[in-house]
Amino acid sequence: MNPIVGIDLGTTNSLIGVMDAGFPILIADENGARLTPSVVSFQSDSRPLVGQAASRGRVLKPAQTIYSIKRFMGLRGDELQDGDADVSYAIERRSEQPVRVVASDRRYSPEEVSALILQKLKADAETALGHSVSRAVITVPAYFNDAQRSATKRAGELAGFTVERIVNEPTAAALAYGLDKLQSRSKIAVYDLGGGTFDISILELNNGVFEVLATNGNTRLGGDDIDRALLESISDLGRNAATGEAGHSNRLQRTRSDGQAFRPERSARLAEALISAKHRLSTEETASIDLPFFEDEKSLHLDLAREELERIALPVIERTRAHCLRSLADAKLTPADLDEVVLVGGVTRMPLVRKFVGEIFGREPNTSQNPDEAVAIGATIQAGILSGAVRDVVLLDVTPLSLGIETFGGLMNVIIPRNSTIPIKAGEMFTTAVNNQRLMSIKVLQGEREMARDNWPLGNFEIEFEPAPKGAARVGVQFEIDANGILHVLARDTKTGAEKTVEINSAVDVSDEAVEAMISESLDHAFDDMSERVWTESKLKAEEMLAAVDVAFERVGDSIDPTEKETILSAAEKLREALATTDTRKLQAANAALDDATQGLAAAVVERAMQAATSRS
Secondary structure (H helix, E strand, O other): OOOEEEEEEOOOEEEEEEEEOOEEEEOOOOOOOOOEEOOEEOOOOOOOEEOHHHHOHHHHOHHHEEOOHHHHOOOEHHHOOOOOOOOOOEEEOOOOOEOEEEEOOEEEOHHHHHHHHHHHHHHHHHHHHOOOOOEEEEEEOOOOOHHHHHHHHHHHHHOOOEEEEEEEHHHHHHHHOOHHHOOOOEEEEEEEEOOOOEEEEEEEEEOOEEEEEEEEEEOOOOHHHHHHHHHHOHHHHOOOOEEOOOOOEEOOOOEOOOOOEOOHHHHHHHHHHHHHHHHHOOOOOEEEEEEEEEEOOEEEEEEEEHHHHHHHHHHHHHHHHHHHHHHHHHOOOOHHHOOEEEEEOHHHHOHHHHHHHHHHHOOOOEOOOOOOOHHHHHHHHHHHHHHOOOOOOOOOOEOOOOEEEEEOOOEEEEEEOOOOEOOEEEEEEEEOOOOOEEEEEEEEEEOOOOEHHHOEEEEEEEEEEEEEOOOOOEEEEEEEEOOOOOEEEEEEEOOOOOEEEEEEOOOOOOOHHHHHHHHHHHHHOHHHHHHHHHHHHHHHHHHHHHHHHHHHHHHHHHHOOHHHHHHHHHHHHHHHHHHOOOOHHHHHHHHHHHHHHOHHHHHHHHHHHHHHHHHHO
């Protein structure tokens, strides 16, 4: 059955994740980015652009680029408030009728636009996982009403998902922070300030069950408001900002020198630069903005200090105070009653916000998770709970990491892949690697790396057999994990029936931290590991072919045409040269060339063997 994915359909960015070996993994797109901008740019002559490519359209085609669509989900025209329509694209608002956005002379519902974002996430997941994805958990703000939740579900269905559940974002965030593991009856505040919405929720955890005691917030309050305030205050910030060709400086104004407003593409370009500077100021004290040829021949330079940004942003952040106090009052709690305060949403990266939250709740907020990814991680965990991949007990019913043995060349040969349900039994047949080999060493490994040396050794034992030519002796290796999580490794000589068995108790009982570290390591080194494995396999094949050619020439060399023999010898020499390099493609090509050149030689060996067998009979 296909896994259930978890999705954070955000105002600014969206993410998708899936449980893998008991861990929530956020899926990256083809460029390696986990965050997909919640932006759709409609093209008049082609398919809409979605994500990062569409985000660039806010500068190039602001009127055709839809962003912050989450703010309009499930709303009717008469429910919009002043400021809601302060976007670069057109909005159709009619009393008692659903809100529509207009782009490229077409009207779209917020669900249709959101579905395009979800389709992009779905496609990225299917590419990464290698199979179709059709079931999803999608998060929404806790204060979303029925109409907004229904609209979110419809968007998922339009994208091709069966929406298994709509989950509150604060509940998902609490799961991501691991707060379900706190002592019984813990009380948690989740302060969620994203790009377009603000949500404050008070949760109580009781024996693994989250209950929302109170929630408050504003669907029209978020980082977008700080961005607008920055743009509106630019005339106060932009001293010595606009410099003409003659080198003179002017104060940067929101309007041109002739009193007319900047063209939309100029405003969008400036807004994008200001947002980038705002992000940098979360870790830097000052940020510079340089836009060449911003207005005709004039370029723009602006130095923005964190202090100035915080002065502009504070009125927006201050608007969250009343919601926090109201939520505490509704829950009949004081700040001292809380066990944890966690931060969610990209805006909470700002030092100002973290200080502000600390003052309201009288404690340092928990910042252990990535605020941009916490909700998506929680949605993925919730999806895992629904699918059975996550349980309230230690996961002794799945293998947390792959199990296998070391094979010739130092490779890891997987017998039982990670996340296999136990009890389970699996095995493979192996042959000797050299002539007259008398024993085989069975080195049991656990891990996700391609080379044996990079995985964890669990045990090592030997099985003896009669000397035999290379490739003749066959040893069966079987792994069995019983219901108690104990690994039994059996090796049997198929000729004599001799066998050895060992028990390994630590194959399943592995700490979460160790498993997470191994998986992370395998992802970090995936390309290098695979390259080394391919080289090693090609090297082993080359050495085997060269040895086989030498043996074949000893047996039937006198019957081979001199021209053909010269071709084989030339191909063999090129293969030896390739072995001296580290070029995998060159080695693979040389292998293929020698393989083609020796077709006649192989046929001659077979024919000579048949003749010998016939004469003996």
